[in-house]
Amino acid sequence: MKLSNFPSEGYDVMPLTNHVPVSLADPLPVLPPLGSTDRETVERFARLVLDSYGLTQWAFGWDRVRRRLGRCSYRRKLVTLSIHHAALNGRDEVQETILHEVAHCLTGPGNGYNHRWRSVARRIGAKPQRCSRTARTPAGAWQAICPSCGVTAHRYQRPKRLDGWFYQRCGRTNGKLVWLRKEGVS
Numbered sequence: 001m002k003l004s005n006f007p008s009e010g011y012d013v014m015p016l017t018n019h020v021p022v023s024l025a026d027p028l029p030v031l032p033p034l035g036s037t038d039r040e041t042v043e044r045f046a047r048l049v050l051d052s053y054g055l056t057q058w059a060f061g062w063d064r065v066r067r068r069l070g071r072c073s074y075r076r077k078l079v080t081l082s083i084h085h086a087a088l089n090g091r092d093e094v095q096e097t098i099l100h101e102v103a104h105c106l107t108g109p110g111n112g113y114n115h116r117w118r119s120v121a122r123r124i125g126a127k128p129q130r131c132s133r134t135a136r137t138p139a140g141a142w143q144a145i146c147p148s149c150g151v152t153a154h155r156y157q158r159p160k161r162l163d164g165w166f167y168q169r170c171g172r173t174n175g176k177l178v179w180l181r182k183e184g185v186s
Helices: 039-052 083-088 091-107 115-124
Strands: 059-063 070-073 078-082 142-145 152-155
Touching: 039 059, 039 078, 039 083, 039 091, 059 083, 070 091, 078 083, 078 091, 083 091, 091 115
Parallel strands: 059 078
Antiparallel strands: 070 078, 142 152
16 A cells, blocks of 8 residues: 655555564574674574564565665565675674564564564564664765864765755854765765
């Protein structure tokens, strides 16, 4: 079913009745920690986690998205992980992302980050928070540095307007940002 007033075309919304959340059995499976962040090891670990929680119909895949770490697609029954995320971060961060997405798989659509999702996330060993506070992401091709404090802002696409930007902590005058395209970054 498509929503006409949804902010972006192409999003499908699955009715809640098509998803049967998996109940978590007691005791929960004991999973080994992720061994390394190479592709094959991550793929094996993700498959092990999905199978351990009864998500045998779900698949794991990679994407090239730079702004998010992972994704759970209910319609496609697919968990994806950003290839950039795996390359830039350690085992703990990648393992956390996989568990985070599996918590979404287990709770089903419409739960987002509500109390039910947080409870499942805690139970399977994921941090019950929306975003990682420690994950590194790739630098954007467009960068601006605050001349006052040195904070760097990144954009993956050229900002629509290059002037008028400022870092709020330093103010309009001291924190004026100038966007520059960094060579060698795609």
